Amino acid sequence: MKHQFDSTVLREYDIRGIIGETLGPDDARAIGRSFATLLRRAGGSKVAVGYDGRVSSPMLEHALVEGLTASGCDVVRVGMGPTPMLYYAEASAEDVHGGIQITGSHNPANYNGFKMVFQGRPFFGEDIQTIGTMSAAGDWSDGTGDVESRDILGEYVERLLEGLAGIDADALVSLRVGWDAGNGAAGPALEALAARLPGEHHLLYTEVDGNFPNHHPDPTVEANLADLKALVADKQLDFGVAFDGDGDRIGAIDGEGRVIWGDQLLMIYAEDLLRTRKDATIIADVKASRALFDHVSACGGKPLMWKTGHSLIKSKMKETGSPLAGEMSGHVFFADTYYGFDDALYAGVRLIAASARLGKSVTQLRGDMPDMLNTPEMRFQVDESRKFAAIDEVSARLADNPGPGVEDVNATDGVRVTTADGWWLLRASNTQDVLVARAESDTKDGLDRLMAQIDEQLALSGLERGESVGH
Structure with missing residues (x-):
């Protein structure tokens, strides 16, 4: 056969x-x-x-x-x-x-x-x-x-609860959190976990339904967080947590309904972890904000930018001995008192723990972060045979002639270019025939200039930024 x-x-x-x-x-x-x-x-x-x-x-x-x-x-x-x-x-x-x-x-x-x-x-x-x-x-x-x-569900939930080890349960009695399982596979585990967590917990869509009748279970798309935002606002909860369809990616919002993106969550986890593990290497993918890498350094850690992809990040963690890593897509990996794999339920527990140990609400932690202007992740169709070649062309051009104002060209995964305005990224998706672009700046004018550089490089390779396509 x-x-x-x-x-x-x-x-x-x-x-x-x-x-x-x-x-x-x-x-x-x-x-x-x-x-x-x-x-x-x-x-x-x-x-x-x-x-x-x-x-x-x-x-x-x-x-x-x-x-x-x-x-x-x-x-x-x-x-x-x-x-x-x-x-x-x-x-x-x-x-x-x-x-x-x-x-x-x-x-x-x-x-x-x-x-x-x-x-x-x-x-x-x-x-x-x-x-x-x-x-x-x-x-x-x-x-x-x-x-x-x-x-193993009961044993697994017990292990998740160890993420609160050393925290006085009395300090969490007033905690109020919203959770959205999105009718995905995490629902039953979430119900068992929430029943054991201190504080008050409000749960949405824990019934497993493979047709996803309420919303698509991808917490990195802000539209999918609408019901969680409504719940947090209605019940005046401290924050909200959402999961993807299989529970390995986390999304979160603070008490004011602001999204806490993957790199922002990593800022909170890193600040908590680096109190006791100075010099630890914290890994994030090439799509993460400069604010994250700066924050890790400010907290005494060693930031490491690495390739996008949960398998690639896990391998790099093993190689470097990193206790914490994350991706913009909401995969968060704890090897600190855990196993090093991406677990959104455990990440939810560790968000509660970080807030308690840092003595700040999740809303305050989110509010303390610098206001950066970022584009969403733009994904546009490029023929499979062209996508990697185009990135190689951009990389080669910038190596020969980075142009005025370019401070750094990083080719870890695609091309990430840092200028006085901020940074922009172009990379080829490993899973679809698309190129991915992203840019971040402190100002609107800066963001416009970065986008113009992306478009210029694409044009030099005979491409243009078409309509954005989904995952």
Whole structure:
């Protein structure tokens, strides 16, 4: 038996496709066979499997388990839950050597996919391409694995609560927080967590529904936070927290309804952590505000700008020993008294803890931040064959002739150019045929000048900034 995947499905950070069009049970079975074969060859034998609340997830889970066991791996089924609960199952159990979560993340309801961890490290890039080549060749081990089920929700929630260790519960009695699970897979875990947290908690949309009837579960799009803003305003809550469809990305608003973007959340977490861990390396992706990198330095930390992508960030954390990292997209990674994976529920708990330890409300912490003018993340269609080449052209031109006023050209991930006005970024998406642009300045005129530089560079490569497209 051999298996050929649709060309669009095996991506940089995960496997993702449209159910019934580019992804189905045969793909899940082949992923299971290839992953199990790789794990057995590396000396492992047991895989944890979880799934999100999408309508197609149980079908894919069934086929995935068939594939894993047919290639001789034992399977621990942890059932429906957020992606970080699956990561927890893999990280905390001595006898588990790999993990696979079936999830479409923040994609529309007809999508689904797989996020994987292999012997404690992220499984991405070349690893995912290997799944494709092994499947095409039918290069699979044969065997008969056992299947068991483990209910780990209670244990996982207990572990989340440890994020409040050392904080006097009496100090949190007056705390009032709103939470929006967006009908995603984090709902049941959120209900169990909120029941145990000190203070008063108001919950929205905790019922898991893969059709997402209330709003799309992507908390980095401000329109999706409208119901949470209304709840916080109506009940006069201290702040609000929202999750994406599989609970690995966090969104937040303060008591005045202002969005706290991913890099701003990282500013709060870093300030808290650096009180006790001076000189720690804090990692953020190339889309993050200059204000974050400045704030980390001011608090005694070492800011490190790195490539966008949760798998790439996790790998860099391991390499540098960083206790904290984050992305604009709302992935936050705590290796400080936690496991180093992205967990939005844990990030919610740590926001409560940071506010308590710093002795400032979340609203005050947000209000203390400098007012920067940023563009949203602009994503525009560029042919797959051109996107990386265009970025290389921009990089080469700026290396030869940076132009007046350019202070720095950073090519960590795309091109990030710093000038007296602020900075602008152009990078190629690893997951879609789009270029991503972003700019930030202190003034409107400065932002206009930065945008003009982006447009000039695009024009020199025969491109223009078209209409922005979604994720």
